[in-house]
Amino acid sequence: DSNSVSHSGNALNLESVRDSLIRQEDTIVFSLIERARYPVNSRLYNQTLGLVPGFSRSLVHFIVKETEAIQAKAGRYENPEENPFFPNGLPPSVVPTHKYPQVLHPAAASININEHIWDMYFNQLLPLFVAEGDDGNYASTAASDLNCLQALSRRIHYGKYVAEVKFREAPQDYEPLIRAKDRDALMNLLTFKNVEEMVKKRVAKKATVFGQEVTLGNNSSGNYKIDPLIVSHLYAEWVMPLTKLVEVEYLLRRLD
Numbered sequence: 001d002s003n004s005v006s007h008s009g010n011a012l013n014l015e016s017v018r019d020s021l022i023r024q025e026d027t028i029v030f031s032l033i034e035r036a037r038y039p040v041n042s043r044l045y046n047q048t049l050g051l052v053p054g055f056s057r058s059l060v061h062f063i064v065k066e067t068e069a070i071q072a073k074a075g076r077y078e079n080p081e082e083n084p085f086f087p088n089g090l091p092p093s094v095v096p097t098h099k100y101p102q103v104l105h106p107a108a109a110s111i112n113i114n115e116h117i118w119d120m121y122f123n124q125l126l127p128l129f130v131a132e133g134d135d136g137n138y139a140s141t142a143a144s145d146l147n148c149l150q151a152l153s154r155r156i157h158y159g160k161y162v163a164e165v166k167f168r169e170a171p172q173d174y175e176p177l178i179r180a181k182d183r184d185a186l187m188n189l190l191t192f193k194n195v196e197e198m199v200k201k202r203v204a205k206k207a208t209v210f211g212q213e214v215t216l217g218n219n220s221s222g223n224y225k226i227d228p229l230i231v232s233h234l235y236a237e238w239v240m241p242l243t244k245l246v247e248v249e250y251l252l253r254r255l256d
């Protein structure tokens, strides 16, 4: 991924990390469009059905856990940009270790807010953009859910890189607030309202462009595969606030 800071070898600066966030918007919008192909398929999320023999949680929980296990063996979580949803009991990587550049403070590894992201995705976001119904495509639907979850998680935890850059550019501003453990002041200092407004507009536009029906004539149907307003709502209510939460958590540990 040429857009990721830890692979690029480019200088780490606010522009390069924001470029990565912009590129990740494409992945998030596309993954939501893919999930919207399936109806809600709520049996997938029901813990009480016992669909997997010997497993007491939902089918989606089973699929995500098992998929993460195989991805862990292939080294996915050696990358500091990746955070598992079920970190407990993951198998070690069996492939040769890639040397990721050490960009972040080591405390970054202890920040994982995926439980929060899981809850937000299934309980708040999903009901907003999928149709009612059940078409039985549980495995494909769960794979789509995992794509959405991983894209959202990567973007939100990328706040660690954003925070690192901001800290390096103005340590004299951040250090006193970190020492005082002043969360509110840190939050204020790292917030750029004008940038947030642009992000909201851009993701809505991406949803419009990527989700329109493409025909060979000039007639656009005006139907979108995902409602652009839902995408900007997702960013305003969850993606940006959670990214900022990761930034604050990272900064609070930055001088440890």
Ligand SMILES: O=C(O)C(=O)C[C@]1(C(=O)O)C=C[C@@H](O)C=C1
Pocket (backbone or CB within 6 Å): 018, 021, 162, 190, 191, 192, 193, 195, 196, 199, 239, 240, 241, 243, 244
């Ligand atoms: O671009 C930044 O400076 C960020 O911190 C990222 C981000 C975002 O989540 O998009 C979060 C906080 C800022 O207020 C603006 C944007």
